[in-house]
Amino acid sequence: MKFSFLMKKIPLFLLISLLSYLYLLSQYKTNMPKRGKKVKEFEDYQLYNTRMSKRNKMWKDDQQPMLSNFSDDILRHILSFVDTKYAVQTCVLSKRFKNLWKTLSHLTFDNMNFSNRMNIGGGYYFRKFVLHVFSHRDQSINIDTFSLAYDYSRKDESFMNEVTNYLVLYNIEELIFRGHWVDFCLPVELIIKCPSIKSLEMNGFGSEMLPGGFCFFMGLKKLHLSGGLFPYISQNHFDPFSSCPNLKSLYLGKCFLGGSSEFSVFRISGPQLVDLGIFNLYLVGHCRIEVCTPMLTSFTLMHSLPLSFTVVDLPALRNANVQFSSPPSLYHSNKIRKAAAYDLTNMFRILCHAQTLTLSYYTIEILSNAPNKVKHKPSPFTELKKLKVKVQHGENSTKIPAYVLKYLLSASAYGASLEVEQSWLLERGHRLAATASRGCNSRARPFLAL
Amino acid sequence: MSKLGQAKRIIFLKTADGQLFEVDEPVAMEFEIVKSFFDENEDAADDTVVPLPNVSAEPLAGIIEFCKAHVEFRANGAAGKDEVKKFNAEYIKEKSNEQLKELILAANYLNIKEMLDFLTETIANRLKNKSVEYVRAFFGIENDFTPQEEEAVRKEYEWAFEGVDED
Numbered sequence: 001m002k003f004s005f006l007m008k009k010i011p012l013f014l015l016i017s018l019l020s021y022l023y024l025l026s027q028y029k030t031n032m033p034k035r036g037k038k039v040k041e042f043e044d045y046q047l048y049n050t051r052m053s054k055r056n057k058m059w060k061d062d063q064q065p066m067l068s069n070f071s072d073d074i075l076r077h078i079l080s081f082v083d084t085k086y087a088v089q090t091c092v093l094s095k096r097f098k099n100l101w102k103t104l105s106h107l108t109f110d111n112m113n114f115s116n117r118m119n120i121g122g123g124y125y126f127r128k129f130v131l132h133v134f135s136h137r138d139q140s141i142n143i144d145t146f147s148l149a150y151d152y153s154r155k156d157e158s159f160m161n162e163v164t165n166y167l168v169l170y171n172i173e174e175l176i177f178r179g180h181w182v183d184f185c186l187p188v189e190l191i192i193k194c195p196s197i198k199s200l201e202m203n204g205f206g207s208e209m210l211p212g213g214f215c216f217f218m219g220l221k222k223l224h225l226s227g228g229l230f231p232y233i234s235q236n237h238f239d240p241f242s243s244c245p246n247l248k249s250l251y252l253g254k255c256f257l258g259g260s261s262e263f264s265v266f267r268i269s270g271p272q273l274v275d276l277g278i279f280n281l282y283l284v285g286h287c288r289i290e291v292c293t294p295m296l297t298s299f300t301l302m303h304s305l306p307l308s309f310t311v312v313d314l315p316a317l318r319n320a321n322v323q324f325s326s327p328p329s330l331y332h333s334n335k336i337r338k339a340a341a342y343d344l345t346n347m348f349r350i351l352c353h354a355q356t357l358t359l360s361y362y363t364i365e366i367l368s369n370a371p372n373k374v375k376h377k378p379s380p381f382t383e384l385k386k387l388k389v390k391v392q393h394g395e396n397s398t399k400i401p402a403y404v405l406k407y408l409l410s411a412s413a414y415g416a417s418l419e420v421e422q423s424w425l426l427e428r429g430h431r432l433a434a435t436a437s438r439g440c441n442s443r444a445r446p447f448l449a450l
Numbered sequence: 451m452s453k454l455g456q457a458k459r460i461i462f463l464k465t466a467d468g469q470l471f472e473v474d475e476p477v478a479m480e481f482e483i484v485k486s487f488f489d490e491n492e493d494a495a496d497d498t499v500v501p502l503p504n505v506s507a508e509p510l511a512g513i514i515e516f517c518k519a520h521v522e523f524r525a526n527g528a529a530g531k532d533e534v535k536k537f538n539a540e541y542i543k544e545k546s547n548e549q550l551k552e553l554i555l556a557a558n559y560l561n562i563k564e565m566l567d568f569l570t571e572t573i574a575n576r577l578k579n580k581s582v583e584y585v586r587a588f589f590g591i592e593n594d595f596t597p598q599e600e601e602a603v604r605k606e607y608e609w610a611f612e613g614v615d616e617d
Contacts, residue, residue: 069551070589074558077566081574088610092582092603094591114612125612132609356526 080106110149147176168193182206207231226253239267249275258284306343323360341370352380379411469507480517482561509556
């Protein structure tokens with residue numbers, strides 16, 4: 001009896017569980033269209049929003065459209081940060097924009113924006129575009145900034161002559177050459193006829209770019225040289241910037257100094273120079289750097305290893321940023337380690353007036369590895385207020401030996417503070433900011449996707 | 451720069467919506483329009499209120515925040531280069547297009563070159579790679595070309611649309 005009872009119960013039990021399963025399934029199925037409905041509602045909402053925005057001239061997030069209040073001046077200002085190709089393309093936006101580009105005083109050309117599968121480097125269309133802009137723009141508007149990113153070869157000589165002949169008609173203040181200019185020689189005409197040039201940037205230049213290896217722009221305040229080769233001809237002190245007595249800011253990045261003869265002193269003279277940045281400078285042979293810059297307030301050196309400097313006085317110095325990038329553990333020999341520490345402590349004597357000193361952790365390590373050079377030595381930094389140590393992400397042992405800290409901080413009359421900074425986050429932020437800025441090397445992205 | 455012992459000079463600014471701002475002198479002098487006001491009225495009393503009829507309180511507060519930070523960066527010398535970029539990125543991150551517009555109009559009126567450069571560049575970056583339609587909507591531009599006219603403009607400027615692979 002008991003058994004038959006169970007037999008009756010089991011199917012019932014099964015039936016119940018089956019039913020509940022079906023019920024759950026049906027619930028799930030009824031849920032499905034519900035979700036679908038939600039998506040649809042959302043789409044409708046978006047559609048509604050775009051319709052509303054068209055009707056009410058509303059922008060996303062209830063924002064008013066911008067242009068209505070912007071003057072042509074502001075629009076020109078915005079377009080000055082846009083590559084000229086895309087600035088010209090704004091002519092299709094509306095009648096107001098049709099001629100606006102013609103009054104721009106910033107011209108930025110980049111051949112990569114004309115590059116396609118058939119025409120790598122975009123040479124033909126690019127040259128045609130540049131010359132069209134010259135002839136179609138409003139000739140009465142001055143060109144303040146002229147930037148040309150191009151991979152120059154000798155066959156482009158006539159094109160560059162046309163460019164030069166156009167540029168000398170204007171009072172250009174900022175001149176920028178990016179790309180590859182190895183065979184290019186800066187036209188003397190440009191130097192003579194454009195005394196208005198205050199800022200010059202040259203990338204990827206060869207030894208012929210600067211006549212005789214010197215800059216002759218008398219009015220130049222800002223000079224930015226990168227990825228270039230300096231010719232060195234004379235046996236004397238190489239002093240390429242003495243011809244720009246008004247220079248306030250100098251940047252040397254990935255520059256190579258070499259030539260037929262080895263030279264002993266690379267002199268950076270700048271009676272007015274305030275800001276000096278040296279980023280990976282390659283010197284042939286045993287060369288010392290001599291910085292003759294009495295007004296210098298900011299000094300930045302980023303390099304793999306310490307460089308040899310002549311000890312000079314920089315009385316106006318406030319900020320020094322010294323970051324060596326290769327870990328001393330990778331140096332080939334003890335001798336190199338010692339020489340690096342020697343060069344570094346020597347350089348610190350030049351930077352003795354710094355109030356803020358920023359060092360990479362590897363720079364600290366060079367000192368830690370040479371206790372003899374540092375222990376019981378007087379600290380050079382008498383005016384130091386702040387020492388910042390940048391630690392790369394992933395450097396686990398960030399201990400700074402007491403004798404190194406003593407060497408860096410003990411002479412300070414202000415009781416300098418120490419700040420350790422994990423730099424990878426900052427570097428990333430820095431890079432993001434850099435790609436957004438006009439002064440960077442990254443090629444322009446299109447402004448309008450047409 | 452005020453000397454020790456000497457009280458910092460405060461500049462009073464009154465916005466279009468009637469708000470009174472007390473701004474440290476070096477920050478207020480970042481505004482070319484305020485600077486030239488005091489240059490022209492050298493004997494202006496210390497409690498002179500400078501009216502700013504084209505600026506309302508919200509953008510002015512944002513501008514003061516920006517200029518104050520930049521005045522400090524400059525006082526600390528070039529050491530702030532990284533910090534400046536970091537600050538600028540943070541400053542702009544949370545700003546809506548509408549706030550950006552208000553800031554640009556105000557910075558343009560007050561004539562603050564550094565800030566105007568930064569703001570207009572931000573706009574340029576926000577518009578990069580965007581379609582014609584998007585840019586029109588962003589600026590609130592009404593397309594006043596007839597399709598024929600637009601076609602004619604494109605034809606006239608053919609040389610500006612060349613050299614790119616058709617997708």
